[in-house]
Amino acid sequence: MSRLITTDEIRKLLDASMLVNGEVKPKMGYEAICACDMISELLSIMNEKQRASREAILLTALTNTQVIRASETVDIHLVVFIRNKKPAPETIELARSLGITLMSTPFSMYKSCGILYGANMRDVNEGMEMH
Amino acid sequence: MDLHGIYKEFPVKGGDFARAGEAAGKLKNILKQIGAPYGVIKRVAIASYEMEMNIVLYADEGKLCVNIKPREVFIVARDRGPGIPNTEKAMEEGYSTASAEIREMGFGAGMGLPNIKKASDWMQIDSEVGVGTCVQIKFFFNGKTDGV
Numbered sequence: 001m002s003r004l005i006t007t008d009e010i011r012k013l014l015d016a017s018m019l020v021n022g023e024v025k026p027k028m029g030y031e032a033i034c035a036c037d038m039i040s041e042l043l044s045i046m047n048e049k050q051r052a053s054r055e056a057i058l059l060t061a062l063t064n065t066q067v068i069r070a071s072e073t074v075d076i077h078l079v080v081f082i083r084n085k086k087p088a089p090e091t092i093e094l095a096r097s098l099g100i101t102l103m104s105t106p107f108s109m110y111k112s113c114g115i116l117y118g119a120n121m122r123d124v125n126e127g128m129e130m131h
Numbered sequence: 132m133d134l135h136g137i138y139k140e141f142p143v144k145g146g147d148f149a150r151a152g153e154a155a156g157k158l159k160n161i162l163k164q165i166g167a168p169y170g171v172i173k174r175v176a177i178a179s180y181e182m183e184m185n186i187v188l189y190a191d192e193g194k195l196c197v198n199i200k201p202r203e204v205f206i207v208a209r210d211r212g213p214g215i216p217n218t219e220k221a222m223e224e225g226y227s228t229a230s231a232e233i234r235e236m237g238f239g240a241g242m243g244l245p246n247i248k249k250a251s252d253w254m255q256i257d258s259e260v261g262v263g264t265c266v267q268i269k270f271f272f273n274g275k276t277d278g279v
Contacts, residue, residue: 037237038237038238038240038242039184039236039237039238039240040181040238040240040241040242040243040246041240041242043177043180043181043242043246044242044245044246044249046177047173047174047177047246047249047250062236062237064148064236064237065148065149065151065152066148066151066152066184066236066237066238067237069151069152069155069156069180070152070180072152072156073152073155073156073159073176073177073180074173074176074177075173090149
């Protein structure tokens, strides 16, 4: 079973620093993870019907403004940058204006995903039958 | 909204990464304001973002023309640019002519046009090499995934 997890729990689990504490928060908590470094792949994954109503976060190494635009497009409101990557000021400013939360974790993509999987978060690719 | 609907044009400049995605964001907000079904909003957001990025990444300039009617959304993305030599090939997932620079930015996965097709209910693409490309798409309310 997946479970819902709060912004603060994610921050603690990933030993992450908060870059933007965005205004848009999930009603209950986050449930799923999308881990990718290609924008169109993110859009493709989030385009699937079964994932539309699930609250997901994005783990990525990309830090440009388009990560924020694409996240907003698919209603992702929490983005975690891996390996201590810090976005440029314009990326931070755009996230703030759209209410999106940004964090930076020292962990790699592999370790970050492993920790969140261990906390019972699941991949957005997994079907709804697990509920 | 009357039967003729709402018509909007969004100019898009090639290479303008700072503002790329703004037009798609504005369109999403308009659809939210008129109370379009959630599924339509999401599908239009994804497709219009991809269309806008295609102009920014590959063309000199272009525009998105949007007609929102009571039961459908019609979007035309027209650009002046290099055009696509083989539109059939460009529709294949994973096929891309993107430069290393574009790939470094997280684009060029060869998913753009397939994503637009997947999100929309109808799509037509016309292109002339050295002139430009025109992508037309339609979304019908109660089309794919609108119950979500």
